[in-house]
Amino acid sequence: MRPLPRFRNLPVTLRVPLVMAGLMILLGFLASQSVLSALGKVQDARLSETARLHVEGLSVALGPSVLRQDVWEVYDILDRARSAYDGQRLLLSIVADERGRILAATDPRRAPVGEAVAEFEEGAAPPDAVRMTGDPVLRVAAPLLFQGRQIGQIVTELDVTDLLAERRNVSMWLLFGNAAATALLAFGGWLAVARILRPVGALVSAMDESKGAPRPIAESDIPRGDPGLSRLISSYNRMTTAVESRAEAERRLAERERFVSLGRLSSSLAHEVNNPLGGLLNATDTILSYSDRPEVVRQSAELMQRGLSHLRDVTRAILDENRLDRVGRTVHILVRRIARLQIGPNQIPNQPCKKNKPGQPPHLPGHKDRDQHRGGSDHHSGIALQRGPRNTDRPNKAGQPTDQEDVGDV
Amino acid sequence: MDAAWTCGYPYLQHKTELSLLGVPVWRGQPLYQSYLIVAQDDPATALSDLRGGAHAFSDPDSNSGFLVTASDLARDGQTPDQFFSRVIFTYGHRNVVRSVAGGLTRSGSVDGYVWEALSSAEPDLTARTKVIVRSEWLGFPPMVARADRMDEPSVMACKAALLGLSATAQGTEALKLLSLDAIEPGEDALFDGIAARIAVLSGG
Structure with missing residues (x-):
């Protein structure tokens, strides 16, 4: 089965809107990709900014406590920071000392005090390089600097479920919006093409129904606004007159x-x-x-x-x-x-x-x-x-x- | 500092310099307890079950937040550092509850009065903990002033105001905020239990 010949068999009033709908779908796809790409960049930038501010803020607050190895103070600061974010974005924050041992974490059960932080650094990216990967949880790792010296490590898990949902919602809206717009424009195109080609249809009907005696098309049905069609139908009417004269x-x-x-x-x-x-x-x-x-x-x-x-x-x-x-x-x-x-x-x-x-x-x-x-x-x-x-x-x-x-x- | 609301443990530690202005009455008596708390899902039922875990104390000068547990361990010839894997001081009874509720430490020593007050003010926080050991009734943390200034008018006025809180509407409102019934003159004998624990801890 070859679809192209079947497509060719369709009326031109259907083929043109279909071609237009196909182009609209292609355009919608490209536009959607562009929008999603822009959205991804915005989300990446927002994510990177959040991670950077979080790490920088913690570095300032945690410096003295980490130097003193004060577990409670470190935990208290992390817990207050988590509360400040209302638990929306920061799933887990871990602070380790310069030996890579965990001093405190917002969830001590997951990251017990004294354990190695290395396993939490797997797949982690620096704050400036964090990007949306489709994973609902992203890890960020950054050195803990205090007075120009690295005194530890900060590892943070970011919950990006809301960003993924936003991206998914935008995708769905784009999909449904483009589908609706394409369907609407295709329907409008079909109406417009059908209206534009109505004189051609009348010409075809006049030739089909003539049964060997072509009948002329009324002057009122000639589209004066379309020079090409007007000339075509006028030529047809002259031809029918010549045929009638010959028959007479x-x-x-x-x-x-x-x-x-x-x-x-x-x-x-x-x-x-x-x-x-x-x-x-x-x-x-x-x-x-x-x-x-x-x-x-x-x-x-x-x-x-x-x-x-x-x-x-x-x-x-x-x-x-x-x-x-x-x-x-x-x-x-x-x-x-x-x-x-x-x-x-x-x-x-x-x-x-x-x-x-x-x-x-x-x-x-x-x-x-x-x-x-x-x-x-x-x-x-x-x-x-x-x-x-x-x-x-x-x-x-x-x-x-x-x-x-x-x-x-x- | 003219006056302070302090714990019975430091009051006794500085007994020669301090005198009582009054002792709060909580739930009908000027006494309170020290609680040993763990996480809600922790199977421990006694102090001995907490060996090897991390423990949160409130303050090294706190009776309920340190002395009670330390003295209990001292009776068995152990110190907190030996018995627990890690000991942290949170410098606040509420922080002890946060530490245990958040999983930073397995257990904590907390003022019973504070824990009960928190259970009303922040039930979500205390609900993540449970009390496994309650100490004996001990003297409620008193209001004190320097002993050599007790005759000064300002100190006497402060004492009179504290003792008369339950007699006025504003005073009653203040006491209600503190979950207290009243403030009574109190006696040093209320703190004999604490003194006994101090003696245990100091090996006496």
């Missing part, structure tokens, strides 16, 4: 294409209907003119039948395609299929038979010579007549017309 252009283009296709369909339909219609009218005219000539009537009837069949094919093609697809695609396909129906005037003449000279047979539509004078689409249809119907619409094996339209042909 595409929509109009598609609509225009539909209209063009519809126009082309209409034109094709008119063309395909008009061609056989002309032929049918010609055939009708011929029948009316040569109703007494069965051969001519029969040929004209056949022509009419072919024209009507093609009209039926056109209608069927429209109906079939309309069933398949009622959208714009039908238009494109229809245009192409109708164009492939290949209905031309050479199949259904669109001009009436001219009156022949007596003895000559009437000129029937579809004659090669008559097809030459027609122009435009007729000529095109005439060419298609010579080629015959295109295979693209021929039925498949099941008798159904194929629908393999090539859109690219349209």
Whole structure:
């Protein structure tokens, strides 16, 4: 498990306060260390001063008594000195003569008169060098000077429990104070960052909820006080406008294409209907003119039948395609299929038979010579007549017309 | 010095130069005792149990604070320096109690009247000690003046004032502070017991 990637997955509104909280903890730790270090120095100085004053005071008071080896006087002075300190700091004071034998102590049961003072000097420091070590009891040893001469030794045990408790209390207050301050500032940081990043959140929401159609952010939501964010959101809004314009252009283009296709369909339909219609009218005219000539009537009837069949094919093609697809695609396909129906005037003449000279047979539509004078689409249809119907619409094996339209042909 | 409140031992030592102004009455009689005290948790019950320990005397001129114990040892042919490992003089009965209570010495010789007064005034101090031996009743420390000045008005006035303390309210208040009942003229016979101990100590 790698914590860093997981951290990276957190929201930025959470990561920033967390980073800030971490820095606050680091700062609090360093500040606490600094405070504790300063406190330690103050306590050491106070302790050293207490020890120094105690030793110096005892030296002045004890000098004559130690010289006389007066046990009671030495004890009396030590006992009064202890009472003066109210037993708060001095746990034990021992005075030894110049041979290192105990003359008196504030607790004679611990330091009996006449015993060696050496064992009490273990771990003892001079008054100026005494420091807090974490031990609740510290020992101080100093020579007993009187009139410039060392006449004995003073060993003192100092009770520093209160100083340790003070240090512990300060540490706890620092710990809880820093924890509370860090939590408070981290929470405030989270609120501030969340507020600062709210426009970014709105931007992300606008992009997420757009579903491919980005929506612009309201002008009132743009943070004018933040030039960077303001520029970013303005750029985003311009981008959404460009996307909308493009979508609108595409929509109009598609609509225009539909209209063009519809126009082309209409034109094709008119063309395909008009061609056989002309032929049918010609055939009708011929029948009316040569109703007494069965051969001519029969040929004209056949022509009419072919024209009507093609009209039926056109209608069927429209109906079939309309069933398949009622959208714009039908238009494109229809245009192409109708164009492939290949209905031309050479199949259904669109001009009436001219009156022949007596003895000559009437000129029937579809004659090669008559097809030459027609122009435009007729000529095109005439060419298609010579080629015959295109295979693209021929039925498949099941008798159904194929629908393999090539859109690219349209 | 016109007058002094002294111990019976120095009074007898200077009997030829001193006369009694009065003798305090404590608990109904002009007598008191010498106490041999040890620490509260000390198992000793007699002077003989204290051999080899450190001992605190009040003063070498004190009856209750020195003479009684020294004479008891003298009866057995011993001296304090021989019997005890260390002897110290604290020059005060209260200091004897402090010495024993603080553990500086194992035992001490103290004025019974002072110890009882301290038990009321400083019960925490005396509570750390206990009395294992009480001497016989001996003459209470007297008020004295020079014998050759006893007829002087000032000395006579002082004597009259001392003897009349119990008759006045102020005097009664003063006596109450001292835990005394009164001051009576007293007789030299009150100090015969002390004289006997002096004789023992001096080998007489």
